[in-house]
Each structure stands twice: as structure tokens, then as C-alpha cells.
Amino acid sequence: MTYIRDVGALARKDLLLELRARDTLPAMLLFVAAVFVVFHFAVPGTPSRLETTGLLWVAILFTALLGLGRAFVPEREQRTFDGLVLAPCDRSAIWLAKSIATLAFLVAAEVVALPLYALFFHPIGGATVLAVLLADLGICGVGTFLGAMAVVTRARDLLLPLLFLPLAMPIVVGAVGASVVASPGRYLLLLALYDLLFAVVCWASFEYVVAE
Amino acid sequence: MSSPSSTAAATIPAVGRIHLPALAVSSLVLVTTALAFVFFVAPNDQSLGFAQRIFYFHVSIAFTAYACFICGAWQALRHLWKRDPRADLASYVCVHQGLIFGTLVLITGSIWAKIAWGRWWIWSEDELVLFLVLYLFYGAYFMLRFSVDPGPQRANLSAVYALFGVVLIPVSFAAIRLAKAYFHPEVFTLHGPNFGGWILVTYCIAQVAMLVLAYTLYRLELGSKRLDVRLRRLREVLA
Numbered sequence: 309m310t311y312i313r314d315v316g317a318l319a320r321k322d323l324l325l326e327l328r329a330r331d332t333l334p335a336m337l338l339f340v341a342a343v344f345v346v347f348h349f350a351v352p353g354t355p356s357r358l359e360t361t362g363l364l365w366v367a368i369l370f371t372a373l374l375g376l377g378r379a380f381v382p383e384r385e386q387r388t389f390d391g392l393v394l395a396p397c398d399r400s401a402i403w404l405a406k407s408i409a410t411l412a413f414l415v416a417a418e419v420v421a422l423p424l425y426a427l428f429f430h431p432i433g434g435a436t437v438l439a440v441l442l443a444d445l446g447i448c449g450v451g452t453f454l455g456a457m458a459v460v461t462r463a464r465d466l467l468l469p470l471l472f473l474p475l476a477m478p479i480v481v482g483a484v485g486a487s488v489v490a491s492p493g494r495y496l497l498l499l500a501l502y503d504l505l506f507a508v509v510c511w512a513s514f515e516y517v518v519a520e
Numbered sequence: 521m522s523s524p525s526s527t528a529a530a531t532i533p534a535v536g537r538i539h540l541p542a543l544a545v546s547s548l549v550l551v552t553t554a555l556a557f558v559f560f561v562a563p564n565d566q567s568l569g570f571a572q573r574i575f576y577f578h579v580s581i582a583f584t585a586y587a588c589f590i591c592g593a594w595q596a597l598r599h600l601w602k603r604d605p606r607a608d609l610a611s612y613v614c615v616h617q618g619l620i621f622g623t624l625v626l627i628t629g630s631i632w633a634k635i636a637w638g639r640w641w642i643w644s645e646d647e648l649v650l651f652l653v654l655y656l657f658y659g660a661y662f663m664l665r666f667s668v669d670p671g672p673q674r675a676n677l678s679a680v681y682a683l684f685g686v687v688l689i690p691v692s693f694a695a696i697r698l699a700k701a702y703f704h705p706e707v708f709t710l711h712g713p714n715f716g717g718w719i720l721v722t723y724c725i726a727q728v729a730m731l732v733l734a735y736t737l738y739r740l741e742l743g744s745k746r747l748d749v750r751l752r753r754l755r756e757v758l759a
Contacts, residue, residue: 457677463667471664471681474657475688478695485702498698502691509687516600516676 314397318405323412325382332378336371336417343367344421344428360429361436361487365480367425368418368440369447369473375413376451377468379406380459389459393518403453403514411448418444435496439486442499446479446506453510456517478502540739547736550729554722562722571635578628580727581621582647584734586689588618589654593686596679608675609749611682612665613742617734619658625651646696653692657685 326332347363355363383389392402418440426432451472458467479502485495558576565572592614599607629648630640643649661681668674 457664457681460673460677461664461667463663467660467663467667470656470660474653474660475684477653478688478691481695481699485698488702495698498691498695501694505687505691506684509684513600513680513683516680519676 311398311401314401315405315408318392318397318401319408319412322382322406322409326409326413332375333413333416335378336375336413337420339374340367340371340417340421341424343370344424348428355429357430358488360425361484363429364425364436365483365487367421368443368483369476369480371417371421372410372414372444372447372451373469373472375410375417376448376455376472377465379410379452379455384459389518399515399518400511402518403456403510406456407448407452410452411444414444414448415441433487435492436487438496439483439492439499442496442503443479443483445503446499447476449503449510450475450506453514453517456514460517475506540736540743543732543736543739547729547733550725550732554726554729557718557722557725561718563718568635574628574632574635576723576726577730578625578632580723580730581628582625582651583727584730585618585621585625585651585654587731588614588621588734588738589658589682589685589689592618592682596682599675599679600683606746608679609745610742611679613738613745615658615661615682615685616741617738619655619662620737621730621734622651622655622658626655644700646693646700649696650689650693653696654685654689657688661685 344363344367347360347367351359351363380389383392393399422432422437422440451468454471454475455468458464458471461467478498482495482499482502486492486499489495554576558573562573562576564570565575592611595607595611595614598604599611626648629645629651633642633645633648634640641648661678664681665674665678668677
């Protein structure tokens with residue numbers, strides 16, 4: 309019970325911070341819109357639904373990366389990381405709360421991005437929306453974990469995409485598969501399995517990332 | 521002064537039980553035998569001809585690379601779980617060897633793709649694509665490791681990332697198999713070698729040769745890395 313309260317308090321802190329500073333979400337929204345425009349001019353002719361589905365997923369992944377790169381920046385700039393680690397709560401609560409906050413940003417960005425995609429390119433089906441939700445869980449869980457790793461290194465922002473993209477490959481397969489095939493069952497299953505597996509690994513090993 | 525240096529020496533025991541020169545000689549003999557078998561004993565493949573013989577090395581190197589990555593994850597687990605002070609370096613050396621063998625997998629796989637399908641790269645070959653993903657993943661491992669100062673934090677981060685690798689291998693493999701359904705509806709049928717007789721014997725020799733070679737290289741690198749650590753500690757004591 310206290311665990312849930314800790315997670316809630318930590319996530320509320322991040323959401324409040326974003327509400328006051330408005331650093332991340334406007335950047336993600338502008339970025340995803342700009343990416344769609346670039347895609348339009350990068351792909352000659354009228355791209356098919358298959359092609360634009362790929363574009364959608366690249367846009368979502370890179371927008372998520374933008375948000376994930378910012379996730380631990382307040383902690384670094386304000387030097388609050390030590391305080392968080394010293395707080396009398398389970399360390400995995402820090403990961404879970406941060407994941408929930410990034411998930412909120414990503415979903416908020418997609419609430420705008422998906423209708424925009426439908427307006428610019430092709431309409432979106434129910435399976436795609438479900439795939440987006442399942443993929444978001446994996447992206448935010450794994451991405452937040454890797455963001456916490458990257459922020460303590462010298463390379464920082466440079467490192468996160470390198471760490472994240474190879475790990476995100478199964479998400480892309482599951483998400484694109486679920487969006488384009490007639491029976492998306494096994495692709496959604498792959499996404500759910502990915503979320504579950506990596507959530508367990510991240511939850512169990514986050515302590516080692518923040519502990520000296 | 522003698523006591524700190526002797527503790528420095530005491531924390532770095534010998535790497536393994538088997539004598540390194542003996543290992544080196546046996547890997548030399550095994551690799552030579554494997555080469556002889558591959559070129560002179562194994563029968564010619566009916567559809568791909570002489571060039572198919574690269575299969576013996578391609579598959580055995582791929583298996584060895586997996587073994588290295590899994591071994592690296594195992595050592596990473598030992599570091600996190602048992603706090604074994606030697607496990608971090610061992611894990612790093614395993615992953616390093618895995619990446620070297622992974623490079624060879626991509627090169628031999630590319631040659632095989634050229635022979636079998638006439639192109640240097642083919643996305644429908646699951647194992648090749650998986651190795652490309654793993655190659656990028658473990659390449660990032662090195663970026664991560666070398667952008668953190670040596671110490672317990674570097675060891676922890678490397679260990680956690682190496683553990684992610686063993687979760688990624690089966691998940692990626694499943695994903696690549698699934699991705700084929702929307703990329704390549706047609707199934708490539710390569711007449712797989714009829715596993716038996718001299719083919720099996722040759723493959724087994726090549727496999728053992730590669731594993732022993734990898735273990736020799738691992739021991740060699742780990743030994744020199746530990747010597748480095750020891751030298752640095754002795755210098756610190758003298759300074």
C-alpha cells in the first residue's frame with residue numbers, strides 16, 4: 309500500500325513539474341507534427357497505407373525518445389537524484405513513477421498525433437490504437453530504465469537512442485504487424501509479452517542502476 | 521608496503537584451471553582439423569556446391585557467439601547477485617568475445633547469402649537479422665561501458681545491460697519470425713544439408729574448435745585485463 313502511495317507521490321511530482329514548466333509535452337507535439345510534414349515530402353507520390361503505417365511508428369518511436377531523453381533531466385539539473393535514492397521508499401518505485409509520468413506525456417502526445425496522422429495520411433483502425441497503447445507501455449518502461457542509465461554516463465543524451473533502439477525492435481515488429489495484418493492477435497501478444505518480460509526485468513534491476 | 525601489494529596480488533587469482541598454452545595448442549589443433557575436415561572430408565552440397573562449406577563455420581561461430589553472450593549475462597548475474605568482484609571483468613570479456621564472433625557471423629552470413637541468394641544481404645534470413653540487432657545492442661553496451669568511470673556503478677550498469685541481452689535474444693527472435701509474415705509471404709526453401717554422416721562429424725568438430733578457440737581467447741584477454749588491474753593497483757601502492 310505504501311508502495312503505491314510512494315509511486316503516486318513521485319509520479320504526481322513529475323506531472324506537476326511538467327504542468328508548471330511545460331518543457332516536454334509541447335516539444336513532443338511540435339516534433340511529431342514536424343516529422344509528419346517531413347515524411348510527406350520525403351516519400352514521393354501517394355504512399356500506401358502500409359508505408360504510412362511504418363512512418364507512423366517511426367514518428368511515435370522518435371517522439372517517445374524525445375520525451376524519454378528529458379525524463380531524468382530535472383533530477384540531474386536540480387541535483388535531486390541523491391535525494392530520491394535516499395528517500396525511504398523502494399528504489400523500483402522511482403522507475404515505476406517515472407515510467408507512468410513519461411507514459412502520460414506520450415499518450416497525451418499521441419492523442420494529438422493519431423488524429424493528425426488520420427487527417428494527413430490514412431484512417432486508423434482499432435487494432436492500431438490497441439497496439440499503440442501496448443507499445444507505449446513497453447516504450448516507457450524500457451525507455452525510462454535506459455534513460456536512468458544514460459543520465460549517469462558522460463555521453464548522456466547521446467547514449468539513450470543507441471541503448472534504446474535495438475531493444476525497441478520487437479516493439480516495432482509487434483506494433484507494425486498489429487497495424488497492417490488482418491488478424492493482429494499474435495502481434496498484440498508479442499507486445500504484451502514484451503511489456504511483461506521487460507517490466508519484470510526493469511522492476512527487479514532498477515536498484516542496481518541508481519545504487520552506487 | 522609489502523602487505524598492500526600482496527593483497528592486490530591476492531585479489532587476482534589465476535583465471536582458470538587449464539594451462540593457457542595447452543589451451544592454445546588444442547585450439548590450434550582443433551581449428552586445423554576442422555579446416556581439413558571442412559575442405560577435404562565433408563561431401564559437396566548438391567545445390568550450392570563447394571561454397572556451401574562455409575556453413576560449417578557460419579553456424580558454429582553463431583552458436584559460439586550466443587554462448588559468449590549467455591556466459592556474459594551469467595557473469596553479470598553473478599556480479600549483481602553474489603557480488604563476485606571478478607565477475608564484472610569476466611562478463612565484459614565474454615561480451616567482447618561475443619561481439620568479435622558476432623562480427624564473423626555477419627561476415628560469413630553475408631558470404632553465404634551471396635552464394636545462396638546472389639545478394640550480400642538478405643532480410644529473410646532470421647539468424648542474420650537477429651545478429652545485426654544483437655550487434656547494435658552489444659555495440660551500445662561498449663558505448664555505455666566506456667562512458668562511465670571505472671567503479672561499482674560501471675560494473676552495475678554493464679551487468680544490468682548484459683542481462684537485458686539474454687531477454688532480448690529470444691524476444692527478438694520471435695519478433696523477427698513474426699515480422700516475416702508481413703514482409704516475406706513466400707518461404708525460402710534452401711535444401712538444408714541432410715544432417716548425418718561426415719556432415720555431422722565435420723560440423724561437430726568445427727563447433728568444438730570454435731568453442732575452444734573462443735574459450736582460449738577469453739582466457740587470454742581476461743588474463744591480460746587482470747594483469748592490467750593488478751599493475752595499476754601496484755602502481756597506486758608505490759605512488
